[in-house]
Amino acid sequence: MTKRGFGTNFHKVYGSSPETYHTFSSAERFSLRLGKRIQELSSSGVLLDIACGTGHKTNLLSKSFEKVFALDYSAPLLTLARQKYGRNKKLNFLGSTATHIPLLDESVDTALVTWGSFPLSQTLREIKRVLKVGGSALRIGACVEDEFTALFPSFDIKRINRINKTFISQGFVIEHHEVIIHFKNLKEAKEILNKIVGVSKESITKTVFKHKVALCYYKRT
């Protein structure tokens, strides 16, 4: 049987401690190469960030777009996102599931997913529905066991491969990149990884984790 979040506590923390999730999300840094590729592959105009969480990446990426929709189905995460980034007038928050995106057909230039996990085929259908012709979809997710995913209690590479193959079968191209998870200090690394991943504090002895990711991208023709 597949374990939700590979046995981690991510989904529990979204409701019980959104600030904890925000600290984790803020520690994630795209490599320069990945950041550059996201810029190159995006179509400027309207960005839809699906499963935006607390909006850390949405806010950073908003500079390159005219209007941004930040969608998530977690009310606590979206409340925190509004508190953190509500002053950014480009951002429009949508409390909704990814499987029913409350936007018109062909209204989005770039759809982005960073580490969202949801019913894939319905979500991909929705992404293709809302994308304009010429628009781009980008998704970042795990692709191998690495020093971060090795911390997960039930990391399942076969499941990851199935997910990435689904993107390929839907016309996405995959590139491999790196994200650095960089905590401020050892205390923060221990606390956050203990709460979110469920590992013991004693087992965490460093502040930087290299996370190998797949960047899947698609251009609507």
Ligand SMILES: C[S@@+](CC[C@H](N)C(=O)[O-])C[C@H]1O[C@@H](n2cnc3c(N)ncnc32)[C@H](O)[C@@H]1O
């Ligand atoms: C690992 S977090 C990623 C958050 C954000 N993209 C980031 O990079 O920090 C996964 C997010 O997916 C959201 N999520 C999961 N299933 C969803 C669904 N069916 N519809 C919308 N959001 C969903 C969760 O609420 C959570 O915010």
